[in-house]
Amino acid sequence: MSDIPLIETARDFNRFYTNFLGLLNKAYLDSPFTLTDARILFEIGSHDGVSAVGLVRDLHLDPAYLSRILKRFRAEGLIETSPDPADLRSQVITVTDQGREQFEELGRRANAQIAARFDNLAAGEPEAAVRAMGTIRALLDPAAKPAPAILRPHRAGDIGWIVQSQSRFYTEEYGWDLRFEALVADVAGKFLANFDPALEYCWIAERGGINVGSVLITNGGDGIAKLRLLYVDKSARGLGLGKRLVDECIRFSRQKGYRELSLWTNDMLDAARAIYIKTGFRLVSEERHRMFGPEANGQNWLLTL
Amino acid sequence: MSDIPLIETARDFNRFYTNFLGLLNKAYLDSPFTLTDARILFEIGSHDGVSAVGLVRDLHLDPAYLSRILKRFRAEGLIETSPDPADLRSQVITVTDQGREQFEELGRRANAQIAARFDNLAAGEPEAAVRAMGTIRALLDPAAKPAPAILRPHRAGDIGWIVQSQSRFYTEEYGWDLRFEALVADVAGKFLANFDPALEYCWIAERGGINVGSVLITNGGDGIAKLRLLYVDKSARGLGLGKRLVDECIRFSRQKGYRELSLWTNDMLDAARAIYIKTGFRLVSEERHRMFGPEANGQNWLLTL
DNA sequence: GCATTTAGTGGACTGAGTCAACTAAATTAT
């Protein structure tokens, strides 16, 4: 990933948002809390019973610093701590009634600030902003756990997505040139143009509304099904998605009465090869080529159904 | 504005992004600059000739604090200041060569950090994130003006993007079916497969790293150039981008010695038709069709070069 | 021409955050 304009735009946004958050957080000065205090109190208030390590991890704080802040909170009667019976080194932190009151007051202030910002916007704009925030969050927050991947048939735009994502991947990873994109566009386009629903299929793997994988079955004639354009996106590897896609292909091909399932691949794709071996394919031929620039080893695999 | 769930979600995002930016900004520790130093150096580096008040206003800093930092920068040879002839109280701040070097190094680091984050994402996700950032920015930053659009030749993935975006658009807007995607894939794929750089071209309009438009010139033989797959994304309409793309096509076609420029379109595309009329195309024929499901009016336009 | 505002600076301070060293409990290795 080194798309400079894209990255610069993201940086620009980060600068803007640093500033924006800075302004919002200044307002904590009216309260007796620093921004860090507020973040800690919020975390405790909303996850009653956390431990200090938990806070250190979630808020990326210095343990010494946190320890002192908690001591102060304790002295002020905002929180209470007791040793965790399951691990006597650890403390269970809970808010007192007084602490909860402060926590809620802080929440009201924070809400009011955002409400004030939103007040300047047109109808529907706050919703648009929040939707965009959700998008960013889902993408950048590793703790926002990804939705499970589902398989579905292709719909508008998916074939284009296949062309785009595969081309980008092979270009970045293996330095293949645009002849590869041309090939994928041809294969995928012909699939669409001649699509025979009775004997062909396209599976798209989708996670949280985002495409993350794909595979096609096309009719090769003579009872031979062709598995084509198997792809699993970087972000979704290691989840067994490739296997699931290939299994679907095999199941479908059997059900439709094909005799054999064949595919063409290149030998540097280790993960894919492992799947083909595991699912019973055997290597039938191999030839060196330079179809897309760098030298590669093309392979034909076959599965008797 | 007191839609509590909406506001809470926004707050939640702010908490997350405070954390996120905190992590990113930690990395400035490897450099001799604090976050504030970096923000100031960035601002000076990118707006040569700013004044101290300008920085105070834009970055919301304490003037005394800024003064000291600028003094240090001056001592380290990163910047030079001279009295503003128009207002002798004010200082014009410029970066030295050494300062520019530091500024650029800082930029490289910041870029690398974001690139690292984006590396974990799926194909297309960085674009989605950046698009969402743009949305937020446009809504929350009163000073935000979108980056200018640039035109560039196609590269890996762009043909796939064309197929995807056009298919989605025509499906959503006009209910066209997958035969349209098949057609686009065929046209765009053949363009790539038979690409003749001497007589053909693809322009991609890009804004802040996001593709927002495209058009192709293909060789139709007999001195006729074909303008194909003109498209401007919803988010970039009304900026004259369509006109720019068509102008490029005309310029290119003339330069390459074509006699005529022809195109096929459908009459419900009012904005496109307006461009064709304005640039001198004339309607030569028209036929009703149901190529993609709903009835539509196909049109052939011609421009004598 | 006098009063007030604005740009920038230095002195003096504070307190947020860091680093290293330590205790005590838990876990792992032997």
Add this chain to the structure above:
DNA sequence: ATAATTTAGTTGACTCAGTCCACTAAATGC
């Protein structure tokens, strides 16, 4: 079982980022 290592939390000592106030000098308002 016991020793060695890791982990949770704490305290001491410090530093340096950021703030507040008072000031000078130029510009602007009345």
